[in-house]
Amino acid sequence: MTKSKPKILVTNDDGITARGIRTLIKEMCKLGDVYVVAPDKPQSGKGHAITIDAILELKPQKVDGDAIKEISCTGTPADCVKLAINEVLDTKPDLCVSGINHGSNSSISVIYSGTMSAAIEAGIEGIPSIGFSLCDYSKDADFSAAKFYVRKIAKEVLQNGLPDGVVLNVNFPKISKSPYKGIKVCRQARANWREKFDKRVNPLGKEYFWLTGEFENLDSGEDTDEYWLAQNYISLVPIQFDLTAHHMIQKLNNWSLNE
Amino acid sequence: MTKSKPKILVTNDDGITARGIRTLIKEMCKLGDVYVVAPDKPQSGKGHAITIDAILELKPQKVDGDAIKEISCTGTPADCVKLAINEVLDTKPDLCVSGINHGSNSSISVIYSGTMSAAIEAGIEGIPSIGFSLCDYSKDADFSAAKFYVRKIAKEVLQNGLPDGVVLNVNFPKISKSPYKGIKVCRQARANWREKFDKRVNPLGKEYFWLTGEFENLDSGEDTDEYWLAQNYISLVPIQFDLTAHHMIQKLNNWSLNE
Numbered sequence: 223m224t225k226s227k228p229k230i231l232v233t234n235d236d237g238i239t240a241r242g243i244r245t246l247i248k249e250m251c252k253l254g255d256v257y258v259v260a261p262d263k264p265q266s267g268k269g270h271a272i273t274i275d276a277i278l279e280l281k282p283q284k285v286d287g288d289a290i291k292e293i294s295c296t297g298t299p300a301d302c303v304k305l306a307i308n309e310v311l312d313t314k315p316d317l318c319v320s321g322i323n324h325g326s327n328s329s330i331s332v333i334y335s336g337t338m339s340a341a342i343e344a345g346i347e348g349i350p351s352i353g354f355s356l357c358d359y360s361k362d363a364d365f366s367a368a369k370f371y372v373r374k375i376a377k378e379v380l381q382n383g384l385p386d387g388v389v390l391n392v393n394f395p396k397i398s399k400s401p402y403k404g405i406k407v408c409r410q411a412r413a414n415w416r417e418k419f420d421k422r423v424n425p426l427g428k429e430y431f432w433l434t435g436e437f438e439n440l441d442s443g444e445d446t447d448e449y450w451l452a453q454n455y456i457s458l459v460p461i462q463f464d465l466t467a468h469h470m471i472q473k474l475n476n477w478s479l480n481e
Numbered sequence: 482m483t484k485s486k487p488k489i490l491v492t493n494d495d496g497i498t499a500r501g502i503r504t505l506i507k508e509m510c511k512l513g514d515v516y517v518v519a520p521d522k523p524q525s526g527k528g529h530a531i532t533i534d535a536i537l538e539l540k541p542q543k544v545d546g547d548a549i550k551e552i553s554c555t556g557t558p559a560d561c562v563k564l565a566i567n568e569v570l571d572t573k574p575d576l577c578v579s580g581i582n583h584g585s586n587s588s589i590s591v592i593y594s595g596t597m598s599a600a601i602e603a604g605i606e607g608i609p610s611i612g613f614s615l616c617d618y619s620k621d622a623d624f625s626a627a628k629f630y631v632r633k634i635a636k637e638v639l640q641n642g643l644p645d646g647v648v649l650n651v652n653f654p655k656i657s658k659s660p661y662k663g664i665k666v667c668r669q670a671r672a673n674w675r676e677k678f679d680k681r682v683n684p685l686g687k688e689y690f691w692l693t694g695e696f697e698n699l700d701s702g703e704d705t706d707e708y709w710l711a712q713n714y715i716s717l718v719p720i721q722f723d724l725t726a727h728h729m730i731q732k733l734n735n736w737s738l739n740e
Binding site: 270409474 | 591734
């Protein structure tokens with residue numbers, strides 16, 4: 223009996239037609255049987271939103287290439303993963319990959335990221351899972367150099383598995399003239415988005431705001447994702463969804479909470 | 482010169498008129514100068530969503546009680562905190578409190594919670610911050626027994642501060658006949674929502690889904706929030722937004738990522 227090919231779920235937050243997910247599907251088809259369940263429209267910045275007050279719809283899409291099935295979903299990235307596992311796939315996939323996101327999900331952006339929430343949702347379900355992002359927001363972003371490493375990292379995860387509770391957050395530097403120097407396993411930098419709201423007035427005279435902002439790295443460590451991305455390395459941060467700040471438990475026990 | 486009263490930002494995810502936030506505002510007015518910026522409609526399950534593809538509006542509300550200002554916002558809980566800090570308040574608040582949520586945000590629910598995303602957003606901005614939730618989804622949920630503890634925990638945070646990167650997640654058991662036994666500092670249980678999609682057909686014959694599910698605690702530890710809530714204790718989990726799984730870094734360095 224030959225070992226069956228691994229079953230791979232592919233999703234993203236930029237929507238099923240985005241160039242990033244098309245690249246990811248193509249690469250994953252070289253490694254296994256690919257099922258795509260992805261949002262029918264862009265869902266960037268949706269964090270770990272789920273849809274509890276509205277209905278969800280699935281729509282089969284024309285399969286472009288070697289995927290087994292492609293389905294678009296009206297919900298968020300986390301909804302896509304929940305529906306894929308419960309309504310589309312017969313058995314849990316061996317791997318879930320999300321992306322390749324058009325834009326960075328390094329450091330604090332992991333918190334706001336729909337791409338990463340899909341990967342985390344799969345992790346919560348016990349599925350080895352990776353989010354991929356390219357630090358380039360442009361429409362014509364060049365995903366070509368990421369392909370080799372996407373396959374490489376996915377193969378390693380299929381081979382080694384991941385412990386319960388751990389998901390990988392992989393970011394690729396924007397393509398420069400020189401090739402990527404390699405992959406660095408690192409920690410999430412302590413960084414912020416420094417908001418600047420753009421205040422405007424509508425034709426009826428009413429004020430409104432657009433959220434804009436600038437990224438600010440507050441972390442001078444040489445072991446962070448931001449540090450290595452700036453050196454033209456691919457950053458790989460293992461993340462967890464146990465948010466407990468274990469180091470604080472003893473300190474809080476010294477507070478007068480029960481007096 | 483007398484020390485000025487602490488400045489407290491109050492927000493939530495159930496919307497500015499919810500009974501939980503009205504209780505929280507009333508209790509916070511006993512401790513400091515209260516500014517309210519909260520969603521104009523329910524935003525449950527919105528996770529750490531932010532609004533990047535639509536406009537945001539603020540609307541002053543009639544102040545009910547002793548708050549300095551009350552403002553509703555068209556955005557998500559995280560948007561409310563960003564706008565409060567950047568457009569409503571002159572200086573950063575000394576404390577941000579979010580809730581009291583109508584429903585549990587213990588264990589894995591912290592990931593999906595709008596209440597906790599508001600608290601985390603304030604934490605990212607360096608503001609000591611607490612999310613409060615009552616494990617009772619009913620419209621007539623009884624917040625009375627929580628009041629004393631909400632003030633107690635807020636006072637402790639105002640006095641002791643919180644280290645950078647740490648936010649508190651406080652859950653109150655549903656009111657039973659016996660009084661709360663006290664506060665337990667604990668860790669986030671490893672639990673899941675076991676989804677069950679309710680599949681229906683619309684009048685045009687098209688299938689759609691409602692997300693439903695059952696909570697499943699996979700964690701038999703006696704140091705978790707779920708364990709202590711079940712014993713009628715208030716759970717207090719220190720959480721962090723550095724998601725790095727630090728224990729995995731060395732293991733991943735043993736993979737063949739760069740070969």
